[in-house]
Structure formats: structure tokens, C-alpha cells
Amino acid sequence: MGMRFSVLASGSTGNAVYVETDAHSFLVDAGLSGKQMEALFAKIDRNPGDLSGLLVTHEHSDHIKGIGVLARKYKLPVYANKKTWDAMNGLIGEIPTEQKFTFDMETVKSFGSLDIESFGVSHDAAEPMFYVFHHEGKKLVLITDTGYVSDRMKGTIANANMFVFESNHDVQMLRMGRYPWNIKRRILSDVGHVSNEDAAIAMSEVIGDQTKRIYLAHLSQDNNMKDLAKMSVTQTLKEQGIIVGEEVELHHTDPKIPTALTAV
Structure with a gap:
């Protein structure tokens, strides 16, 4: 399996x-x-x-x-x-x-045939890092809680079979929303969270021939909506020449409901 x-x-x-x-x-x-x-x-x-x-x-x-x-x-x-x-x-x-x-950070631990690779992200924590799972030629990437996706990160995560990828907020909803300005500024900063559009631009640079699915993750309950995130990412990927539904599938995640257990 x-x-x-x-x-x-x-x-x-x-x-x-x-x-x-x-x-x-x-x-x-x-x-x-x-x-x-x-x-x-x-x-x-x-x-x-x-x-x-x-x-x-x-x-x-x-x-x-x-x-x-x-x-x-x-x-x-x-x-x-x-x-x-x-x-x-x-x-x-x-x-x-x-x-x-x-x-x-930036190391690999092996557990039998499973290799787990850590990589740093840009977030306002002590030393935040996420993980790439490698097993039998398959690659699963988890990347959320980052204010931007650097070239170094892109090199590590490129051409995964599946991504769990942050699509935290809609910039307009965030700017117009109820959060105080210092919180908005933190979210929009390089050590905050990536927006729908910025996530999609980064996705367009790491999607490869192996990539089948992307799960949109860490959506803000106040500054985003599932359908809006999917629509924004779909549109931005289209502008970058990637057609959702043909080359790659987009899937929702939820704060309370697990996604189906899926083979990578």
C-alpha cells in the first residue's frame, strides 16, 4: 500500500x-x-x-x-x-x-524505508520547520505557517506527489476584517502566513510531473473561506499555465473533519 x-x-x-x-x-x-x-x-x-x-x-x-x-x-x-x-x-x-x-533542521531521519526530511520555514516561532516524507519513490510535503516560500524551500519541496500547502487568508478579507492592525501586520509579514495568491504562485513553481494533489491547509476561519481559497488558487495557477483538474487536483482540509486516508 x-x-x-x-x-x-x-x-x-x-x-x-x-x-x-x-x-x-x-x-x-x-x-x-x-x-x-x-x-x-x-x-x-x-x-x-x-x-x-x-x-x-x-x-x-x-x-x-x-x-x-x-x-x-x-x-x-x-x-x-x-x-x-x-x-x-x-x-x-x-x-x-x-x-x-x-x-x-535541514536533516533527514530514517525509519526503515521511510525517510523524513526537515526544512526551515519563515514564521514567528523559535525555529519553525516542516517535513518531507520520502517512501518507495513517493514524496509527501507538509508546508504551512510560513510568511513566504523561499527558493531554498522550493528546492526542498519541488515535485512532490502530494502537498499539504498553506493557503491561509484572502488579503482583502484580512485587511477589511475585525483583527487589530498589529495582528493583521503580523499575518501579512514575512514571518506570518501566506495568502491564497502567494501560495498559488509558490505552488506553480514546485508542481512537477509527479504532482497529483494539493491539500489547501491552515485556512483562517476569519479571513478565508474554503471555496474562496480554492477559487483564488485555481485562478492564479491558471494564470501561471497550470490547469486545476487536468494537471493537479485541489482538495479542502477542515478544522474538525479528517481527510480520507489517502495513498501518496
């Missing part, structure tokens, strides 16, 4: 992505409560106790809320870089030393 994944939850209220092969399974972030995480696992007919480990991207609460609970309850290894470990101190409770592992 190769590699499979489900975006368990994605959005301002909590983020988590499940990735498995026949031999290993990992959860990237656990941004909801332990109970909510268990309920999401049940919806895809999986058990968090079977996980090989938890991978942390950065210390913001919508990514780590359930990390400590799951790690302690199921005695799971937790992987994060040193600066993120330091930043999580006091936020996730005590994790036994034997369950704490360092996963440095």
Missing part, C-alpha cells in the same frame, strides 16, 4: 497530520486536546497508541496543545529541534527524558 496520510485537522484552532507506511506511523503536530485527537484518530480507524512518534513543527498552541497528553498516555517518542524543545518548556508538561528526541 506504500505511504498513506490524512490531514486530521487544519486551521487556526488546531493542526495535525497523520502519515503511515506499513511499518511506521507518525503524527505531525497535535494542536487539539488529547480527547479531540483521539476522536480524530477514531474517524480514520487508527489508534494513537500505535504511533512510532510525534513530530513537532513549532511551539504555537495550535500545533502542540495535545502533544504532552498523547506522549505521556501512550509513551510516544517526541521529535523537535532544540530551540523548539526550549520554547515548549512549560507549555506541554513534563515529558520523560527517554521520550525526548532532537530532530535538527
Whole structure:
């Protein structure tokens, strides 16, 4: 069956992505409560106790809320870089030393035939990083929580079979919305989140012959809508010469409903 994944939850209220092969399974972030995480696992007919480990991207609460609970309850290894470990101190409770592992940025860890590659993003956290999963010639990229997509990032993530790609906000909705200006400025900055249009431009530069699906992720509940994000990305990709539905499929993610467990 190769590699499979489900975006368990994605959005301002909590983020988590499940990735498995026949031999290993990992959860990237656990941004909801332990109970909510268990309920999401049940919806895809999986058990968090079977996980090989938890991978942390950065210390913001919508990514780590359930990390400590799951790690302690199921005695799971937790992987994060040193600066993120330091930043999580006091936020996730005590994790036994034997369950704490360092996963440095711009490195690869191998678990049997599964290689997990970390890469840095531009976000207002201690040392934020996301992951590329490589298995049997297939490539799955997770990239959210970045203010822009650099050439270095593009080189790492290019030509994945599937992407979970941030499409956080519509710029006009954000500018006209209820957020105070300092929050708007943070979101629009180079260490904030990418807009629908900027995400699509970056996508157009990394979509390759292997690319089949892109899941639009981390949508703002206040400054975006699923249909608007899909329409904006579709239109911008068309302007860049990529036709959605022919060359690549776009899929939604949801804050509360997992995507179907899908083969990469």
C-alpha cells in the first residue's frame, strides 16, 4: 500500500497530520486536546497508541496543545529541534527524558524505508520547520505557517506527489476584517502566513510531473473561506499555465473533519 496520510485537522484552532507506511506511523503536530485527537484518530480507524512518534513543527498552541497528553498516555517518542524543545518548556508538561528526541533542521531521519526530511520555514516561532516524507519513490510535503516560500524551500519541496500547502487568508478579507492592525501586520509579514495568491504562485513553481494533489491547509476561519481559497488558487495557477483538474487536483482540509486516508 506504500505511504498513506490524512490531514486530521487544519486551521487556526488546531493542526495535525497523520502519515503511515506499513511499518511506521507518525503524527505531525497535535494542536487539539488529547480527547479531540483521539476522536480524530477514531474517524480514520487508527489508534494513537500505535504511533512510532510525534513530530513537532513549532511551539504555537495550535500545533502542540495535545502533544504532552498523547506522549505521556501512550509513551510516544517526541521529535523537535532544540530551540523548539526550549520554547515548549512549560507549555506541554513534563515529558520523560527517554521520550525526548532532537530532530535538527535541514536533516533527514530514517525509519526503515521511510525517510523524513526537515526544512526551515519563515514564521514567528523559535525555529519553525516542516517535513518531507520520502517512501518507495513517493514524496509527501507538509508546508504551512510560513510568511513566504523561499527558493531554498522550493528546492526542498519541488515535485512532490502530494502537498499539504498553506493557503491561509484572502488579503482583502484580512485587511477589511475585525483583527487589530498589529495582528493583521503580523499575518501579512514575512514571518506570518501566506495568502491564497502567494501560495498559488509558490505552488506553480514546485508542481512537477509527479504532482497529483494539493491539500489547501491552515485556512483562517476569519479571513478565508474554503471555496474562496480554492477559487483564488485555481485562478492564479491558471494564470501561471497550470490547469486545476487536468494537471493537479485541489482538495479542502477542515478544522474538525479528517481527510480520507489517502495513498501518496
